[in-house]
Amino acid sequence: MQSLIDNARLFPKRAADRRTDLGRLAEGQHPEALFITCSDSRVVPTLITGAGPGELFELRTAGNIVPVHDAERVTAEAATIEYAVEVLQVANIIVCGHSHCGAVGALLSAGDLTAIPSVQRWLADTEPHDPVRDAMTDADGAAITSAVQRHVLTQLDRLRSHPSVTARVDEGRLALHAWFYAIDTGVVSAHRPQTGTFPPL
Numbered sequence: 268m269q270s271l272i273d274n275a276r277l278f279p280k281r282a283a284d285r286r287t288d289l290g291r292l293a294e295g296q297h298p299e300a301l302f303i304t305c306s307d308s309r310v311v312p313t314l315i316t317g318a319g320p321g322e323l324f325e326l327r328t329a330g331n332i333v334p335v336h337d338a339e340r341v342t343a344e345a346a347t348i349e350y351a352v353e354v355l356q357v358a359n360i361i362v363c364g365h366s367h368c369g370a371v372g373a374l375l376s377a378g379d380l381t382a383i384p385s386v387q388r389w390l391a392d393t394e395p396h397d398p399v400r401d402a403m404t405d406a407d408g409a410a411i412t413s414a415v416q417r418h419v420l421t422q423l424d425r426l427r428s429h430p431s432v433t434a435r436v437d438e439g440r441l442a443l444h445a446w447f448y449a450i451d452t453g454v455v456s457a458h459r460p461q462t463g464t465f466p467p468l
């Protein structure tokens with residue numbers, strides 16, 4: 268913890284050394300994209316994309332799960348998505364899954380999660396026929412990667428259930444992207460709708 272405190276204390280100096288103009292950020296933000304990914308500490312969106320302060324709006328959830336829009340139930344995720352689309356008017360939403368994901372691993376193993384009931388309920392919020400669960404019978408490495416990639420595509424479908432997203436996509440002002448990040452190699456793959464594959468960027 269002490270190193271975190273020390274680094275936070277020295278942050279203004281480091282920013283100055285890098286000639287980062289923090290004062291400019293007080294004028295507002297104009298992020299290019301909403302980046303939705305897992306809370307996993309090994310996935311660092313700004314490191315992966317090279318985005319600086321003000322360039323990436325982030326939403327992080329366990330297993331990068333996006334709740335289906337529900338007019339009767341407000342969620343932090345829905346509010347974050349709506350703010351990014353309606354207020355910040357981001358032109359892109361990226362949903363990025365990753366290898367070695369603990370949350371998706373829990374889906375795969377279907378182990379006993381009663382000791383962590385919130386996680387259990389959160390994962391239970393995935394589709395009844397979630398492709399990750401469907402891959403349980405064929406869980407070699409390639410199959411898991413493929414299953415996680417389809418899991419990301421499922422989250423894109425769920426994004427489209429949010430009215431603000433649907434409206435902007437239909438107007439051609441918002442593009443949705445499905446990415447997959449390999450923790451052990453750093454390679455980022457992106458879904459190509461034309462071929463249905465995830466080649467490296």
Ligand SMILES: [Zn+2]
Pocket residue numbers: 305306307329330331365367368369370371
């Ligand atoms: Zn994860």
